[in-house]
Amino acid sequence: MRNYDVDGIQFDYIRYPFQQPQINQTFGYSKSSRYLFKEMTGVDPIEISPGHPLWNQWTGFRIHQVDSFVARASRHLKKVKPELIISASVFPIEQRDRLFRLQQNWEEWMRQGWVDMMVLMTYALDTGNLEERIELVFDDSLPRSSLVIPGLRLLKVPDPVTIDQLQFIRNLPISGFSLFATENLTPSLQGVLSRVQSSEKSQPLPYREPFKTALTRYQSLQKEWMFLANKQGLKMDKDSFKNMDAQGKQLEKALNQLAMNPSRQNLKIAKQTLRQFQQQFPNWMGNHKQTYNYQVQVWENRLQTLDKLLLYGERRMISNSKIR
Structure with missing residues (x-):
């Protein structure tokens, strides 16, 4: 990493293998782990099983081994490189079951700021199954200072299904997505993506430039609203549209100032202006x-994504010691 301009580091398989303790399928019994646990408890972990008074402590011991590695590596x-982006591929499994079966405590990694972006392995062969697996993205208890994005499987998934999944994700309050894997990104799919993606060549990356991303995404919303207004496709009275347009311009100005000059004061103004806009939006709409209930819900989701980007950018700004 000292010799190359590395943009980020991705943690993969950052866990123990899947386990079924009920049938004696467990992992983590290296000599060093057994020695350390026995030093702590006086018991060799190879001698215990689920139901033993020390089993939960043994599970916690292994969780700590993974956590401590992530912390030290981060x-x-x-x-070496403060602006480095650290991400991790993680399982979208309910936390208690996940800790029991593979000791992957990624919520704690977010809470401690060790990992900047969690890529949920929400791989699915159809959109319905993806919708079921993506529920963790909307868990209000998750720390909001790290990005959480879904992963889409490309292997053996037809291009139309992939496009359908992408559209489903874009309508949610999510800052981005991950495609797995590069070797499955076929020329035909690349052709489809090139036609449906934005024509602008230099779109900022959410994990790298969250404030600029928030600005460009809000400007896209403005263009959509103005297009509909010009076509008389917005069912709004003149006063509501006038007020939304005026506050919208204030929000654009605040986001632009933040994108051009990231600072504590500009961030505070942008967050306040966005919050005020979000509070009034249901009344205007x-x-x-x-x-058009679903359309308004999508717009509200995209405004919520702006809030997530600002919170993520705030943590990045603090961790990089760039607050002025």
Whole structure:
């Protein structure tokens, strides 16, 4: 990493293998682990099983082994390159079951700021199954200072299904997505993506430039609203549209100032202006929502994504010691 301009580091398989203790399928019994646990408890972990008074402690011991590695690796990497992005591929399994079966405590990694972006392995062969697996993205208890994005499987998934999954994700309050894997990104799919992606060549990356991403995404929303207004496709009275347009311009100005000059004060103004806009948005869209409820929900989701990007950017700004 000292010799190359590395953009980021991805942690993969950062866990123990899947386990079924009920049939004696467990892992983590290296000589050093057995020695350390016995030093702590006086018991060799190979002698215990589920139901034993020390089993939960043994599970916690292994969780700590993974956590401590992530913490040490993160601190070391950030010391070498503070602006480095650290991400991890993680399982979208309910936390208690996940800790019991593979000791992957990624919520703690987010909480401690060790990992910047979690890539949920929400791989699915159809959109319905993806919708079921993606529920963890909307868990309100998750720390909001790290990005959490879904992963899409490309292997053996037809191009139309992939596009359908992408559209489903874009309508949610999610800052981005991950495609797995590069070797399955076929020329035909690349052709489809090139036609449906934005024509602008230099789109900022959410994990690298969250404030600029928030600005460009809000500007896209503005263009959509203005297009519909010009086509008389927005069911809003003149006063509501006038107020939304005025506050919208204030929000664009605040986001632009933050993108051009990231600072504590500009971030505070942008967050306040966005919050005020979000609070008024349902009132402005009251009439339109009666006919186009889903469309308004998508817009609200995209405004919520802006909030997530600002929170993530705030943590990045703090960790990089760039607050002025």
